Amino acid sequence: DGGITQSPKYLFRKEGQNVTLSCEQNLNHDAMYWYRQDPGQGLRLIYYSQIVNDFQKGDIAEGYSVSREKKESFPLTVTSAQKNPTAFYLCASMENTEAFFGQGTRLTVV
Amino acid sequence: KQEVTQIPAALSVPEGENLVLNCSFTDSAIYNLQWFRQDPGKGLTSLLLIQSSQREQTSGRLNASLDKSSGRSTLYIAASQPGDSATYLCAADAGGTSYGKLTFGQGTILTVHP
Numbered sequence: 001d002g003g004i005t006q007s008p009k010y011l012f013r014k015e016g017q018n019v020t021l022s023c024e025q026n027l028n029h030d031a032m033y034w035y036r037q038d039p040g041q042g043l044r045l046i047y048y049s050q051i052v053n054d055f056q057k058g059d060i061a062e063g064y065s066v067s068r069e070k071k072e073s074f075p076l077t078v079t080s081a082q083k084n085p086t087a088f089y090l091c092a093s094m095e096n097t098e099a100f101f102g103q104g105t106r107l108t109v110v
Numbered sequence: 111k112q113e114v115t116q117i118p119a120a121l122s123v124p125e126g127e128n129l130v131l132n133c134s135f136t137d138s139a140i141y142n143l144q145w146f147r148q149d150p151g152k153g154l155t156s157l158l159l160i161q162s163s164q165r166e167q168t169s170g171r172l173n174a175s176l177d178k179s180s181g182r183s184t185l186y187i188a189a190s191q192p193g194d195s196a197t198y199l200c201a202a203d204a205g206g207t208s209y210g211k212l213t214f215g216q217g218t219i220l221t222v223h224p
Contacts, residue, residue, distance in 0.1 A: 004153075006153075031210050033210065033211075033212075035212075035214075040216065041216060042114065042199070042213075042214035042215055042216045042217065043199070043201075043212070043214040044214075045211055045212070048210065048211060050209075050210065058211065090153055090154065092154075094210045097141065097142050097159065097161070097203060097209075097210075098144065098156060098159045099144060099154075099156065099201070099210070099212060100156060101146075101153040101154040101155070101156075102153050103152055103153040104151075104152065104153045106151070
């Protein structure tokens, strides 16, 4: 089945630790996106990539980093510089202006 | 900067009722508007996509309309069912150099009770 796979579903991070969230798609889409969702707030864009080996900062990029070495993969690293990382993270890809989302990763700082 | 607002924040209706969810946006120069459904703890499922040149889209019991001049979109759900209970989100795509960068509303939490 074609789709977007995010892993892990749940992730726990200790203070000062970097963690990487995986996002893989087999839809052959060029554009991929990372959003953060907090309770009571809409989704906010962290980073996006419209083509392999290129990516751009979104509205809340501080404390995050990404790479886009392959069309299928767009991993997100939450660094120790992100002071409030506890949130639900959603990866998306886009084709013909329609966005498709993964099932999300819930990150909790312990 | 585009801002998207959804009203109401929460809605509870009996099964079988027709209902309307509202989405407003501040910048009418949008490329398209997309409606999503989100179940608790899950990702987003695309429901309807309306291009800026279109006025409405329909899928089954769902109908979404777009009025760019007034900065509004509505999602109409006919004959609601308990399985429709979820959070509904709208998102505007500004297009151009911002292509694909969606601005989301905060969502409407819908509960349909038997």
